[in-house]
Amino acid sequence: MNLPMLAADTTTPKSTLKANIIARALELGFDLIGFAPILGEKEDAVLRYPAFLKWLAQGYHAEMGYLAREPSKRGNPRLVLPQAQTAIVVGVSYDTLAVPMTILTDPSRGRIARYAWGADYHDVITPRLRKLGEFVGRESRAYVDTGPVLERAWAEQAGLGFVGKNTCLIHRTRGSYFFLGVIFVGEAIYDPLPLTIPKSQKALCGCGGCTRCLTSCPTQAFVSPYVLNANRCISYLTIELKGTIPHEMRPLMGNWLFGCDVCQDICPYVRRYSTPSAEKSFYPVDVDRAAPKLLDILSWDRPTFNARFKNTPLLRAKRRGILRNACVAAGNWGHPAALPALMQLLNDDEVLIHEHAQWAIERIKSQE
Ligand code: B12
Numbered sequence: 003m004n005l006p007m008l009a010a011d012t013t014t015p016k017s018t019l020k021a022n023i024i025a026r027a028l029e030l031g032f033d034l035i036g037f038a039p040i041l042g043e044k045e046d047a048v049l050r051y052p053a054f055l056k057w058l059a060q061g062y063h064a065e066m067g068y069l070a071r072e073p074s075k076r077g078n079p080r081l082v083l084p085q086a087q088t089a090i091v092v093g094v095s096y097d098t099l100a101v102p103m104t105i106l107t108d109p110s111r112g113r114i115a116r117y118a119w120g121a122d123y124h125d126v127i128t129p130r131l132r133k134l135g136e137f138v139g140r141e142s143r144a145y146v147d148t149g150p151v152l153e154r155a156w157a158e159q160a161g162l163g164f165v166g167k168n169t170c171l172i173h174r175t176r177g178s179y180f181f182l183g184v185i186f187v188g189e190a191i192y193d194p195l196p197l198t199i200p201k202s203q204k205a206l207c208g209c210g211g212c213t214r215c216l217t218s219c220p221t222q223a224f225v226s227p228y229v230l231n232a233n234r235c236i237s238y239l240t241i242e243l244k245g246t247i248p249h250e251m252r253p254l255m256g257n258w259l260f261g262c263d264v265c266q267d268i269c270p271y272v273r274r275y276s277t278p279s280a281e282k283s284f285y286p287v288d289v290d291r292a293a294p295k296l297l298d299i300l301s302w303d304r305p306t307f308n309a310r311f312k313n314t315p316l317l318r319a320k321r322r323g324i325l326r327n328a329c330v331a332a333g334n335w336g337h338p339a340a341l342p343a344l345m346q347l348l349n350d351d352e353v354l355i356h357e358h359a360q361w362a363i364e365r366i367k368s369q370e
Contacts, residue, residue, distance in 0.1 A: 020191055026137045027092060030130040031281060034093030034173060034180065036160030039192040040079050040086045050155035050165070051077035057229065064232040066242055075150035082150065083143045085188040090134070091153070091160040093171075094127055095279035096120075097179035101292040107257065109335040111293035112328050115237065115261025116179060118315040119292045120284035123181045124148065125313065131183045140188040146181065153182040164207045167227035168215035168265035174208055177272035179279075208271070215265035221254045224265075236262035240327045241319055246357060247330060253365075257331045259294070259324065260316055296335060299328040300343035322352045329355065333362030336369045 020037065027035045040047050048054075054076060063069040072081075079086045096117050106113050117123065127146045135142035145151045154171045158164060162182075163173040170178040209227070216224045223234035232238040236258045239247050247255075266272050279285075286292040294310075302310065307321040316324060329347065332340040340362065347359035 032092040033095045036162045037192045038089045038160035048155050062231045079186045083186045086186040087190045089156045090185040091157045092183045093180035096284040097279045098285045112259030112331045113257045115263050119286040122315050135185045138187045142187045144185045146183040167209045169230050172271050177275045214268045218268045252330045296332050325355045326358045329358035329362045333365035
């Protein structure tokens with residue numbers, strides 16, 4: 003059984019309620035749980051809020067305009083739920099360990115990030131999170147990526163782990179292959195904690211002198227430790243960016259088709275503490291689900307694409323996004339075997355796909 007992450011003092015008056023919530027969370031399939039007080043009346047309830055504002059001001063959120071909308075809500079949950087007193091933060095592992103690296107890095111395949119190998123995590127986690135919220139009793143708000151919440155910052159405050167230099171929430175003995183979810187509740191279910199960041203912020207972080215994630219990023223997306231410029235992140239370029247992928251980024255993207263795992267795969271915490279997830283719906287049905295063959299993808303029409311990726315996060319990028327990415331991966335593969343399928347795509351009804359297919363054709367021909 004997975005043990006909940008809990009730094010709780012079980013002698014406090016809140017301990018029975020807390021213990022019941024933890025037991026229910028385990029029943030619901032959560033691997034980690036923690037509780038953080040919501041104390042500030044202004045935008046200081048989230049300690050990392052100033053870092054978020056700075057990040058926005060630098061434009062590192064790229065075209066994800068929703069992040070800049072009403073930023074104060076991300077700093078103060080009471081603007082969302084006025085009676086909020088506690089943030090309950092949960093984690094669910096997607097560490098599925100299932101597919102050999104030789105397959106994932108085969109340039110004739112398009113590589114999908116691990117978090118998207120199975121079912122869409124929103125569909126899996128949201129109903130469980132709501133059930134946990136109902137269990138706590140009073141009115142609650144539950145979020146998995148779905149609202150104005152700095153989930154990693156709350157996870158850090160709730161003691162689930164530390165924010166690493168790759169900006170991911172890293173649990174000290176389980177790594178970072180976790181989804182996070184946050185429930186704001188009107189109950190005070192925490193032990194009084196000092197609400198300040200230590201003078202040396204590094205004290206919170208377990209990265210020490212390690213910089214592997216920063217130096218391994220194929221697109222050099224980290225401006226500095228803890229700061230990711232989404233404009234350069236392969237995850238952003240393959241999932242969130244709706245239009246044309248900047249030309250200078252394409253050769254750097256290798257065979258990534260959807261998302262990227264490099265800054266986590268390289269992390270010593272992930273390598274050392276990898277533990278298979280108990281959540282079977284996150285496992286890929288076969289290796290082609292984690293790294294489909296590029297020649298297959300390039301020939302998928304809309305119904306085939308929709309059937310293949312039903313109920314998965316890939317639907318978010320739609321066929322046009324996935325084929326755009328597959329063209330870039332095919333260009334990077336550089337093999338003439340991709341030429342017939344790419345030529346065919348020059349007649350596709352999506353202009354976005356033409357342009358990327360053309361780029362790939364030129365890149366392959368220039369290498370011939
Ligand atoms: C927008 C977004 C993205 C963007 C931007 C990512 C980013 N780093 O900002 C893109 C599309 C690039 C992205 C990619 C990924 N994402 Co994403 N994403 C989000 C989302 C919706 C918002 C994140 C956000 O607010 N970013 C703004 C930045 C400033 O905030 P932050 O990432 O929390 O960064 C903190 C640190 O930088 C820290 N900090 C700043 N300065 C300092 C200094 C020190 C000393 C320290 C210790 C910390 C520190 O404070 C910041 C504020 O909290 C969240 C869900 C949510 N609502 O929170 C999911 C979320 C962060 N993503 C998630 C995942 C799984 C991914 C990917 C792994 C998917 C993939 N394989 O492709 C990658 C990872 C890339 C990476 N290294 O971040 C998970 C992360 C789980 C975890 N264990 O950390 C989340 C929480 C979704 C979820 N519900 O599970 N994502």
